[in-house]
Amino acid sequence: MVRDVICAVLLLSGALFCLLGALGLVRFPDLPTRLQAATKPQTLGLLLVLAGAAVRLELGDALALGLAGLFQVITAPVLAQLFGGVAYRTGACEPSVLVLDELDERLRADRR
Template identity: 50%
Template sequence: MSAVADWVGGLLLLAGALLSLVAGIGLVRFPDTLDRMHAATKPQVLGVLLLLVGLALRLRTGSDLGMLVLVAIFQLSTAPVAAQMIGRAAYRSGRVDRSLLDVDELADR
């Protein structure tokens, strides 16, 4: 059973690293702020969570698992807030092309 968990953990580590790499490439390649914000949050968070699950399968000790759970909770709670703040700052500074927005909830403010 230990060998199977090690292999699955290794595959999850590889998948998480690839998703984090894709997020980094998206930050460099995407043209505007909202696209970059999407690349910085969605694949990056999933990549970090896959890395954490892979580490949990490889380490398997109570203190390490507790720390990994805390990192996952912190990542899941801060990434959406950071994306919201980045999007709002970009909108207020005029760096968002408003014609690309389907719904502009801040237009009247």
């Protein structure tokens, strides 16, 4: 009974985080904020769903889910960083909405 409740709470909270991330992708106005919505809540949501599923599985299968979660945690921020950098360099990011533009300062320093 306790495992069922823990599993349900983890699965539902993970699904809620995934839903909030999807809403952020639709509602946020610019690329950097959409990248935030695509990585942080989606990754946390997936980890919670995997943890909820792992509660119900045997240890070997749960370790495989842990590897899938680890792969997601490693790759999602790296890809978001790469996409953000490419979008910035190609002009897809609107400079007027950036509060602090550290990349522009670094690119100017590299050109000197």
